[in-house]
Each structure stands twice: as structure tokens, then as C-alpha cells.
Amino acid sequence: MREIIRIGMDTSKHIFVLHGIDAEERPVLRKKLWRKQVLEFFAQLPPTVVGMEACGASQYWARELCKLGHEVKLMAPQLVKPYVMRNKNDGRDAEGLCEAMGRPSMRFVPVKTAEQQAALMLTGLRDGLIARRTQLSNAIRGYAAELGLIAPKGLDKIEPLLARIAQxxxxxxxxxxxxxxxxxQYAVLQAELKQIEARLMAWHRADATSRRLAQIPSLARSLQHGW
Structure with missing residues (x-):
């Protein structure tokens, strides 16, 4: 097999489709792999560049392929779409990925460490809890108003309102x-959010990349106001 300079890999739950080209941009690899075969195949392959769509489990596969010495380029699906031929199928998707990653103007999504991925999960959990808190506080205000009890705007007014209601x-x-x-329920949400925000701040202080980003004025203001 001629030296492979790029591989586009279309991923799914079970079947992975590969399309590789050589230095002359000629196809030299068209292959389907079961999920359990992927790492074994790439472990036997000389280091090359692998392109995938940034979706689903792509961050996991990117980290695993990097461990095997390959360079991984993740691309947003909407940026890859123009390079996929008509009559879309997994093989053409892999070929489109291979084509897209070779374009000088292509923008890539950074590969995240497992720790960075965990921080994003925690941020997502926090966002969900904030949405639930907002929904609950609006319900409390609405019910209270229907019974003639009005409170000023602001989350800091919810607990005093509940205290008034109790009396x-x-x-x-x-x-x-x-x-x-x-x-x-509101007290539980407040306690959980407090713990999560403390954990996120501790992670931020320990992560060099996060600290560098915090030097950007708009992000620094967000941190000062509790993310």
C-alpha cells in the first residue's frame, strides 16, 4: 500500500468507513471497520492525519487515535457538507471528510482532553440546573401573584417571598x-448550583488554558459574575 497522507473517517455506533489518499491525492484506502476493529487497525498503520466530523463520540476517538501517534482533525458538519458528493452514503461521507480536511481554508475543532470534556459536562449540568431554577422561580412568582403576593424581580427575592408565604x-x-x-426544590437547586460553581472555579484555577482565556475582558467579566 502506498503511503497514506490523509484518512477521512465516517463514524457511527457500529460501522466506521475510511477513505485514504496518497501524496498525489489518489485513493489508496477504502475500508469498513466494526467499532472493535478501529483501534487495532490504526495501531498497525504508520502515523497519518485522520479527519472526522466533530459530533457524537468524535472527541473520544480523537484522543485514542492521538495516543497511537496519529494527528486528528475535527471539523464541524456544516463545513464538511459542501465537500460530500450527491447520493450521500457513508463512503462518500468519508471521501468528503478527506477532501475537506485538505482545504487550506478549513477550520478545525480542537481535540479536548478527558478533563476538559468533563468540565464541559459539568458546565452543561450547571446550565440545565439554572434553567430549572428559572422555571421554578417563575412558577413560584406566578402562583404567589394569583394569591395576591407580589415580589420584586430578581432571584434574590425568591427566598424572602417563600418566607412570607410560610407566614x-x-x-x-x-x-x-x-x-x-x-x-x-428551590433550596436543593441553589445548593447544587453552589457546589458546581465552586467545582468549576477550582478547575478553572488549575487549568492553564482556562486561565489564559480568562485574560479576555469579556470572559473575565463572566467569571467575576459567577460564570
Whole structure:
């Protein structure tokens, strides 16, 4: 087999399709692999450049291929699409990836470490909890308003509102029970968010890349206001 300079790899849950070219841009590799065969195949291959779409488990495969000495280039799907021929299939997808990664104007997605990936997971969890807290606080305000209890805007006004509700003996017992449940849920969300934000800040202080990014004024302001 002639030396392979680039391989486009179309990934899926079970079948991976490879398209490789030589220095003269001629196809020298067209291959399908089962998931369990991928690392074994690349372990036997001289170091080369592998291109994949940045989606699904691409970060995992990128890290594993880098461990085997290969260079991995991840590309956003929308940037690869123009290079895929008509009558789309896995083979043409792999060929399109191989073509796209060779373009001088192509922009690539950085390969993340497992630690960076974990930090993104934690950030995603935090965003989800914030959305739930916002939804819950809006529900508390709405229910309270229907019973004649109004609170100023701001998350810092929710706990005082719940305290007022707890002391309002004129409210129906069922309404008081609902607010009590919401109050407990709100307290749990607040505690979880506090722990997550402390963990994210600790990671940020320990990560050199994150600290460098924090030198950008807009990002620095975000950190000062709790991400």
C-alpha cells in the first residue's frame, strides 16, 4: 500500500468507513471497520492525519487515535457538507471528510482532553440546573401573584417571598403545601448550583488554558459574575 497522507473517517455506533489518499491525492484506502476493529487497525498503520466530523463520540476517538501517534482533525458538519458528493452514503461521507480536511481554508475543532470534556459536562449540568431554577422561580412568582403576593424581580427575592408565604396563614392549606414543596426544590437547586460553581472555579484555577482565556475582558467579566 502506498503511503497514506490523509484518512477521512465516517463514524457511527457500529460501522466506521475510511477513505485514504496518497501524496498525489489518489485513493489508496477504502475500508469498513466494526467499532472493535478501529483501534487495532490504526495501531498497525504508520502515523497519518485522520479527519472526522466533530459530533457524537468524535472527541473520544480523537484522543485514542492521538495516543497511537496519529494527528486528528475535527471539523464541524456544516463545513464538511459542501465537500460530500450527491447520493450521500457513508463512503462518500468519508471521501468528503478527506477532501475537506485538505482545504487550506478549513477550520478545525480542537481535540479536548478527558478533563476538559468533563468540565464541559459539568458546565452543561450547571446550565440545565439554572434553567430549572428559572422555571421554578417563575412558577413560584406566578402562583404567589394569583394569591395576591407580589415580589420584586430578581432571584434574590425568591427566598424572602417563600418566607412570607410560610407566614401567611390566610392561604389555603393545599397552596401552602405546594409552596413548601417548591421551596424545598428551590433550596436543593441553589445548593447544587453552589457546589458546581465552586467545582468549576477550582478547575478553572488549575487549568492553564482556562486561565489564559480568562485574560479576555469579556470572559473575565463572566467569571467575576459567577460564570
Amino acid at each position: 401567611e396563614e390566610s392561604l389555603p392549606a393545599m397552596a401552602r403545601e405546594v409552596f413548601a414543596v417548591q421551596g424545598r
